[in-house]
Amino acid sequence: MTPIERDPTWPEVSFQDRMDTVRFDVHERAHIVVDGSKCEGCSTQHCVVACPANLFVPTSDGGIVFNYEQCFECGTCYLVCNVEGAITWTYPDGGHGVVFRRT
Amino acid sequence: MADVDVDVVVVGAGPAGACAAIELARAGRSVVVLERGPFPGSKNMYGGVVYPRILDELIPRWWEEAPIQRWVTRRSTMVLTPTQALTVDFRSQAWGAPPYNGATAYRPDFDHWLAGHAEAAGAQLLCSTTVVGLLRDPGGRVVGVRTDRPDGDLRAGLVIACDGVNSFVAKEAGLYGPVDAANYTLGVKETLALPKEVIDERFGVRGREGVDIEILGGTGGVNGGGFVYTNLDTLAVGAVLKLPKLAAQGTRPEEIIAGLKAHPAIAPLVEGAELKEYSAHLIPEAGLAMMPKLAGDGLLVAGDAAAMCLAAGIWLEGVNFAMASGMYAGRAAIEALSRNDVSTEGLAGYERRLSETFVLRDHRKLRRAPHLVLSDRVQHLYPELITSVVERMFRVDNPNPKPGLRRIVESERRRLGIRRRDLARDGLDGLRSFG
Numbered sequence: 001m002t003p004i005e006r007d008p009t010w011p012e013v014s015f016q017d018r019m020d021t022v023r024f025d026v027h028e029r030a031h032i033v034v035d036g037s038k039c040e041g042c043s044t045q046h047c048v049v050a051c052p053a054n055l056f057v058p059t060s061d062g063g064i065v066f067n068y069e070q071c072f073e074c075g076t077c078y079l080v081c082n083v084e085g086a087i088t089w090t091y092p093d094g095g096h097g098v099v100f101r102r103t
Numbered sequence: 104m105a106d107v108d109v110d111v112v113v114v115g116a117g118p119a120g121a122c123a124a125i126e127l128a129r130a131g132r133s134v135v136v137l138e139r140g141p142f143p144g145s146k147n148m149y150g151g152v153v154y155p156r157i158l159d160e161l162i163p164r165w166w167e168e169a170p171i172q173r174w175v176t177r178r179s180t181m182v183l184t185p186t187q188a189l190t191v192d193f194r195s196q197a198w199g200a201p202p203y204n205g206a207t208a209y210r211p212d213f214d215h216w217l218a219g220h221a222e223a224a225g226a227q228l229l230c231s232t233t234v235v236g237l238l239r240d241p242g243g244r245v246v247g248v249r250t251d252r253p254d255g256d257l258r259a260g261l262v263i264a265c266d267g268v269n270s271f272v273a274k275e276a277g278l279y280g281p282v283d284a285a286n287y288t289l290g291v292k293e294t295l296a297l298p299k300e301v302i303d304e305r306f307g308v309r310g311r312e313g314v315d316i317e318i319l320g321g322t323g324g325v326n327g328g329g330f331v332y333t334n335l336d337t338l339a340v341g342a343v344l345k346l347p348k349l350a351a352q353g354t355r356p357e358e359i360i361a362g363l364k365a366h367p368a369i370a371p372l373v374e375g376a377e378l379k380e381y382s383a384h385l386i387p388e389a390g391l392a393m394m395p396k397l398a399g400d401g402l403l404v405a406g407d408a409a410a411m412c413l414a415a416g417i418w419l420e421g422v423n424f425a426m427a428s429g430m431y432a433g434r435a436a437i438e439a440l441s442r443n444d445v446s447t448e449g450l451a452g453y454e455r456r457l458s459e460t461f462v463l464r465d466h467r468k469l470r471r472a473p474h475l476v477l478s479d480r481v482q483h484l485y486p487e488l489i490t491s492v493v494e495r496m497f498r499v500d501n502p503n504p505k506p507g508l509r510r511i512v513e514s515e516r517r518r519l520g521i522r523r524r525d526l527a528r529d530g531l532d533g534l535r536s537f538g
Binding site: 012015017018019021022025044046047053054072073074079080090091092095096098099100101103 | 139140141144145146147148149209210211230231232233235250251252268269271282284287289291292294334337346347349350351352353354355356357361378379380381382383384385
């Protein structure tokens with residue numbers, strides 16, 4: 001297994017700077033809704049590690065806070081989620097959401 | 104076909120949808136292509152290489168107009184351990200001249216271009232329109248789609264679902280079995296800017312020549328693989344990560360890319376490059392094992408929506424399967440509409456065409472490959488087995504004489520605790536798939 005090591009000569013950009021490279025045309029309707037109360041009993045919270053946009057934030061009371069705005073619409077979260085009904089997942093309204101440019 | 108708005112609705116203007124629409128429109132059928140993004144390709148991301156050979160059937164001399172970045176003339180397969188790298192590097196100048204082989208391209212460019220051919224053939228492209236459900240007749244046959252536009256129902260003689268890896272259309276139609284996260288990988292990538300001359304020099308290419316590096320190992324403890332592709336003045340660097348493994352360990356996707364970029368064999372290639380875009384997308388990785396039913400009454404499924412992605416280690420293809428399956432779906436649709444029979448049986452020409460060509464033949468031949476390539480032994484033991492054998496072969500250990508290859512393999516196998524039986528079985532699986 002390869003340990004994850006950072007080359008000190010070459011700083012990684014901050015996560016916010018990383019997400020700022022992506023264009024989003026955010027719609028007022030949240031296309032994904034997370035019922036954070038259902039997450040309180042979830043011991044794994046796989047979404048926290050797996051979401052490539054890092055949109056799932058654990059709270060001190062064991063729940064999850066989710067922000068839909070910088071979402072890649074990839075589907076990882078609902079696939080790795082272990083709690084029935086915790087994630088309600090739809091695509092954003094037409095024309096909204098992520099707009100890839102050089103992918 | 105009474106009371107329909109259009110002969111065919113195609114959901115999704117990616118490569119599958121565009122090719123289906125090209126065929127239908129050229130045959131004189133009315134087609135509407137619905138795209139949820141503001142333009143075709145705006146929701147699409149992939150590793151970075153497309154193999155457009157199948158386009159010879161749709162757009163002769165496509166290479167003279169397709170918006171490609173570089174022609175892949177070098178293919179490297181790399182095996183990494185934390186401190187070692189073994190690369191098999193192949194170069195062919197033939198791939199840098201017509202009729203070409205593979206190319207790097209940005210999907211927002213490529214898909215947009217291909218959908219333009221559907222429009223030129225007479226298809227109507229409707230962007231910024233999300234399909235939210237299917238319309239069915241009392242017998243359950245699909246007779247159109249509901250969109251998120253006001254008065255957004257569109258009735259059609261046939262619907263072709265090209266709505267990508269999550270395909271809510273195919274799922275709503277009941278064509279998928281239970282969805283299992285283990286069948287999916289997450290692709291994450293960075294588009295990194297470097298001056299063209301620097302890329303040319305670091306990768307040993309000129310002009311529009313390009314390089315495709317596929318990497319086994321280097322993704323931390325997560326089963327998957329890495330890649331580095333050259334665009335004209337950017338690199339695509341990223342990883343493909345098996346979802347349950349990614350979720351179950353503690354390293355986030357962007358940290359895995361950072362680890363890959365810091366590897367001594369990769370760092371000199373990407374050093375100093377500026378992050379231009381970060382992106383992520385799911386991949387239907389399991390091939391034949393996860394494929395849905397390909398047709399229902401009034402419905403066909405093509406491309407990623409039908410899990411037609413070939414993730415077989417040395418072959419990583421998807422856009423070509425999407426283009427071909429879309430094209431064959433279009434042809435089967437033309438046939439079914441002209442016979443006025445869009446039942447599952449009437450649409451059987453689709454699967455027949457796929458079975459006669461690479462689309463299903465490659466998937467059948469390589470049905471064991473995705474599982475093998477992502478298995479724990481291939482991922483976490485064999486890279487070290489291979490590199491340590493090579494290291495001992497090339498190490499001059501005087502005054503000791505050179506050891507024989509068989510003895511080295513045997514001692515490294517034992518050191519790593521790999522059972523002979525497992526090695527033999529994996530070797531046989533590999534031969535069956537790739538031989």
